[in-house]
Amino acid sequence: MPERVDHEERRRQIAEALLRIADTDGLQSASMRAVAAEAGVSLRLVQYYFTTKQALLLDALARLGGQLQARMDAWIRAAGTPPTPRSIVTAILSCVLPTDAESRRITRTYAAYYTLVLSDPEVLAQHGTAQPDLLEGFLAKQLRAAQEAGRISPRRDPAIAAAGLLAMVNGLGSSVLGGQRTGEQALAILDRHLDELFDTV
Amino acid sequence: MPERVDHEERRRQIAEALLRIADTDGLQSASMRAVAAEAGVSLRLVQYYFTTKQALLLDALARLGGQLQARMDAWIRAAGTPPTPRSIVTAILSCVLPTDAESRRITRTYAAYYTLVLSDPEVLAQHGTAQPDLLEGFLAKQLRAAQEAGRISPRRDPAIAAAGLLAMVNGLGSSVLGGQRTGEQALAILDRHLDELFDTV
DNA sequence: ATCCTCATGATACATGTGTATCACAGGCAT
DNA sequence: ATGCCTGTGATACACATGTATCATGAGGAT
Numbered sequence: 001m002p003e004r005v006d007h008e009e010r011r012r013q014i015a016e017a018l019l020r021i022a023d024t025d026g027l028q029s030a031s032m033r034a035v036a037a038e039a040g041v042s043l044r045l046v047q048y049y050f051t052t053k054q055a056l057l058l059d060a061l062a063r064l065g066g067q068l069q070a071r072m073d074a075w076i077r078a079a080g081t082p083p084t085p086r087s088i089v090t091a092i093l094s095c096v097l098p099t100d101a102e103s104r105r106i107t108r109t110y111a112a113y114y115t116l117v118l119s120d121p122e123v124l125a126q127h128g129t130a131q132p133d134l135l136e137g138f139l140a141k142q143l144r145a146a147q148e149a150g151r152i153s154p155r156r157d158p159a160i161a162a163a164g165l166l167a168m169v170n171g172l173g174s175s176v177l178g179g180q181r182t183g184e185q186a187l188a189i190l191d192r193h194l195d196e197l198f199d200t201v
Numbered sequence: 202m203p204e205r206v207d208h209e210e211r212r213r214q215i216a217e218a219l220l221r222i223a224d225t226d227g228l229q230s231a232s233m234r235a236v237a238a239e240a241g242v243s244l245r246l247v248q249y250y251f252t253t254k255q256a257l258l259l260d261a262l263a264r265l266g267g268q269l270q271a272r273m274d275a276w277i278r279a280a281g282t283p284p285t286p287r288s289i290v291t292a293i294l295s296c297v298l299p300t301d302a303e304s305r306r307i308t309r310t311y312a313a314y315y316t317l318v319l320s321d322p323e324v325l326a327q328h329g330t331a332q333p334d335l336l337e338g339f340l341a342k343q344l345r346a347a348q349e350a351g352r353i354s355p356r357r358d359p360a361i362a363a364a365g366l367l368a369m370v371n372g373l374g375s376s377v378l379g380g381q382r383t384g385e386q387a388l389a390i391l392d393r394h395l396d397e398l399f400d401t402v
Numbered sequence: 403a404t405c406c407t408c409a410t411g412a413t414a415c416a417t418g419t420g421t422a423t424c425a426c427a428g429g430c431a432t
Numbered sequence: 433a434t435g436c437c438t439g440t441g442a443t444a445c446a447c448a449t450g451t452a453t454c455a456t457g458a459g460g461a462t
Contacts, residue, residue: 026320
């Protein structure tokens with residue numbers, strides 16, 4: 001029954017199956033057949049909608065990026081009323097920290113991609129990544145605004161502080177995924193660091 | 202010629218071949234055959250000295266830990282004369298940051314193991330890990346000492362500061378490996394953060 | 403000298419992998 | 433109505449992988 005079908009919808013369905021596997025069992029378990037089974041379709045269909053595995057991996061990665069973006073937008077919008085500079089910054093950072101189920105999923109899945117990118121950097125080239133740099137720039141802008149509002153000491157360099165913050169959040173995320181810490185503990189550590197940053201004394 | 206042979210030496214030779222592959226091509230490329238070829242021995246020998254692949258992976262991981270440990274010891278010993286609290290802390294942190302060839306190698310290889318551990322946590326159980334926690338404790342001790350010497354504000358909590366520092370270094374390391382930053386830039390960011398920490402004003 | 407155990411080689415086996423091919427059914431345009 | 437294009441199934445292929453088996457040569461111990 002070759003009913004004309006919604007390609008985008010099928011692609012989404014398959015790519016999300018891949019992401020689910022990457023989250024639970026890691027990317028090395030995400031074979032074409034496993035993805036097909038998880039998505040409830042035949043192997044042939046996975047091949048049909050994504051001719052090659054690399055294409056599937058890249059498409060799924062892009063979708064993952066979209067999911068993170070959406071989540072960040074939502075958290076920033078919900079950053080208190082009215083939003084203070086610090087509440088915005090906290091929103092940005094705490095939604096890349098694996099605290100709840102979804103952020104845990106996103107973080108784990110990104111981690112699964114991490115080594116892939118490390119061992120095969122040309123993948124990163126094909127993917128229009130730059131996402132971390134964009135995020136860093138956005139965070140730096142927020143810090144600069146907070147600085148101009150007098151909430152951060154003028155001695156600080158916003159770009160450097162943003163880079164350090166993001167690195168810390170990334171590292172805290174790793175430790176949470178590694179089971180050394182709970183998400184709450186990580187958030188507490190982050191908060192103490194923000195105390196130090198947002199301190200004009 | 203079954204000359205009685207030094208088992209430990211052979212094991213080291215093979216395990217280091219595995220680590221070399223993990224560094225350059227990632228752990229997923231470290232098949233038994235690839236390791237054998239890299240070590241210049243036959244597949245059978247890899248099986249002989251490490252009956253199973255998991256055993257090889259674990260042994261190599263332990264050796265990697267030893268290498269990092271040795272490097273840290275050396276850097277701490279070489280932390281200026283006389284060592285200030287800050288120089289010790291800098292030594293600890295900057296030797297887990299991929300700045301030179303060897304630390305880059307160690308960091309990359311650890312990263313290769315990272316997702317493996319994530320997707321298969323029982324490996325971590327078999328490995329007497331705890332290494333990050335030990336490191337964190339040691340760092341916290343140094344910070345506490347610096348605090349008592351009046352080089353760090355008494356308002357700081359050394360344990361939390363240590364956790365944050367280590368997370369930041371970890372995150373900075375990731376960004377260096379990911380090519381977003383050079384090792385020098387990462388070190389500069391870390392240094393600014395240490396400026397902030399070692400500031401009793 | 404005999405035997406046993408250590409070290410090593412060659413090769414086999416079962417399985418999983420990405421990809422390719424063949425087939426075919428139903429809708430759409432002519 | 434005919435023929436082409438789209439969606440889908442079944443299956444094949446070539447290869448890589450971890451592990452197991454068989455074989456064998458060389459010391460050392462008895």
